[in-house]
Amino acid sequence: MDRKCLWTNYVTDSNQSFYMADLFLNPGQEASAHCHDYYEFFIVLQGEFAEDLGGSRTKLARRQGHVLRPEDVHGLRNDSGGPALLRNIAIRRDTFQGLLSETGFLSEGAPPVSNPY
Numbered sequence: 522m523d524r525k526c527l528w529t530n531y532v533t534d535s536n537q538s539f540y541m542a543d544l545f546l547n548p549g550q551e552a553s554a555h556c557h558d559y560y561e562f563f564i565v566l567q568g569e570f571a572e573d574l575g576g577s578r579t580k581l582a583r584r585q586g587h588v589l590r591p592e593d594v595h596g597l598r599n600d601s602g603g604p605a606l607l608r609n610i611a612i613r614r615d616t617f618q619g620l621l622s623e624t625g626f627l628s629e630g631a632p633p634v635s636n637p638y
Contacts, residue, residue, distance in 0.1 A: 526601065534632055538612065538613050540611045541608065543609045544607050546570070548600075548601060550599055551598035552598075553596050556592050557596070558592070559617075560591050560614060560617040562588050564607060565581050566583065567604065567605060568604055568606060569600070569601045573596045573597045574589075575593075577634070586607075592618050
């Protein structure tokens with residue numbers, strides 16, 4: 522998967538710590554491989570997505586989600602026969618790290634945030 526960083530500084534308002542949007546893909550449509558400089562959480566609301574991450578492809582269905590770290594190269598595709606919808610929440614790096622700093626979750630040797638498979 523090519524490393525293509527898109528959407529840097531997606532959450533640019535210093536008074537805003539996150540941004541939320543919905544992604545709708547018809548069958549055969551995709552969000553090509555990309556990365557960004559913020560944390561991203563998404564959850565599938567309808568249909569199914571095929572997610573490419575770290576050289577693996579995983580199917581995600583309704584009520585399944587994922588947390589992605591900055592610079593994680595990932596892509597989504599709708600390989601199903603029907604429409605697919607997910608809710609995407611972009612969280613500024615400093616906000617996300619501040620929320621988890623006291624837990625030790627982000628310290629060296631901690632399990633990866635973005636690979637629950």
